[in-house]
Amino acid sequence: MDLGLQGRTALVCASSKGLGYACAYALAQEGVAVTLVARGAQALDDAAASIAAETGASVRKVAADISTEEGRRRVLAACPAPDILVNNAGGPKPGDFRDWRRDDWLAALDANMLAPIEMIRATVDGMMERGFGRIVNVTSSAVKAPIDILGLSNGARSGLTGFVAGVARTTARRNVTINNLLPGPFATDRLAATLRAEAAMRGCTYEDVVAQWTARNPAGRFGDPMEFGRTCAFLCSAHAGYLNAQNVLLDGGAFPGTF
Numbered sequence: 704m705d706l707g708l709q710g711r712t713a714l715v716c717a718s719s720k721g722l723g724y725a726c727a728y729a730l731a732q733e734g735v736a737v738t739l740v741a742r743g744a745q746a747l748d749d750a751a752a753s754i755a756a757e758t759g760a761s762v763r764k765v766a767a768d769i770s771t772e773e774g775r776r777r778v779l780a781a782c783p784a785p786d787i788l789v790n791n792a793g794g795p796k797p798g799d800f801r802d803w804r805r806d807d808w809l810a811a812l813d814a815n816m817l818a819p820i821e822m823i824r825a826t827v828d829g830m831m832e833r834g835f836g837r838i839v840n841v842t843s844s845a846v847k848a849p850i851d852i853l854g855l856s857n858g859a860r861s862g863l864t865g866f867v868a869g870v871a872r873t874t875a876r877r878n879v880t881i882n883n884l885l886p887g888p889f890a891t892d893r894l895a896a897t898l899r900a901e902a903a904m905r906g907c908t909y910e911d912v913v914a915q916w917t918a919r920n921p922a923g924r925f926g927d928p929m930e931f932g933r934t935c936a937f938l939c940s941a942h943a944g945y946l947n948a949q950n951v952l953l954d955g956g957a958f959p960g961t962f
């Protein structure tokens with residue numbers, strides 16, 4: 704299917720690796736000019752080079768921390784008027800809530816709630832004026848089914864989800880949609896770190912944890928990041944203008960609800 708995105712521009716936050724990289728790759732495959740963002744310059748250079756070489760798309764990159772005001776200022780200077788915005792950042796650390804202090808909570812809120820809200824604030828009015836916009840926020844299946852050791856994520860992302868539920872209803876009339884994409888377990892560096900932390904807390908091996916997680920998923924496996932990226936590209940497509948204000952769960956069917 705032609706997603707109708709040829710010639711569009713996308714700003715994809717936190718995209719040198721993992722799910723953000725897959726979103727940028729899938730959009731680039733559709734002829735979208737992408738701007739990549741990550742803190743580490745080397746991985747960012749490598750990501751930009753491989754997406755450009757493999758898709759032929761125009762790829763720009765900004766080494767910046769999207770959770771900071773200064774980082775966002777530089778990102779928006781490089782790409783002030785994107786047609787597509789993918790909000791993403793590293794997830795908060797796992798742990799026991801008894802060990803977290805105010806600064807831990809503020810860091811989680813900065814990265815996983817306030818940064819996407821600020822990026823929406825900076826771009827959504829231009830999208831509405833131009834009559835096209837697609838905003839996808841990478842959140843987590845933990846918004847629907849919380850994971851106890853990821854309490855910082857559960858809390859911060861639920862705040863973003865509540866905000867998006869309101870604002871998305873004010874933009875769709877101008878063909879600007881805002882949706883959240885909720886990953887279950889996808890095979891990325893982040894997932895490996897979460898599994899290692901669980902193994903350490905439970906005193907078992909990493910391999911044991913992987914076997915238990917995959918066994919209890921209805922698909923019997925972790926998600927492939929490109930499955931996530933291509934779903935993101937569809938949400939950004941010309942065909943998805945009536946798909947708005949949704950929390951799209953990609954978890955192999957792990958969430959045990961009917962709706």
Ligand code: NAP
Pocket residue numbers: 716717718719720721722723740741742743744746767768769770791792793794795814841842843844845856886887888889890891892893894
């Ligand atoms: P990943 O493989 O660790 O990749 C994270 C990417 O984000 C890297 O490119 C990283 O580069 C960049 N990044 C992190 N913090 C950033 C910041 N402050 N500013 C700019 N770039 C930043 O992680 P992932 O698995 O793709 O996860 C992406 C998001 O989905 C995370 O919030 C994660 O918690 C969430 N999630 C993932 C899963 C899963 O199974 N993978 C499940 C649920 C939720 P630098 O470090 O160089 O900045």
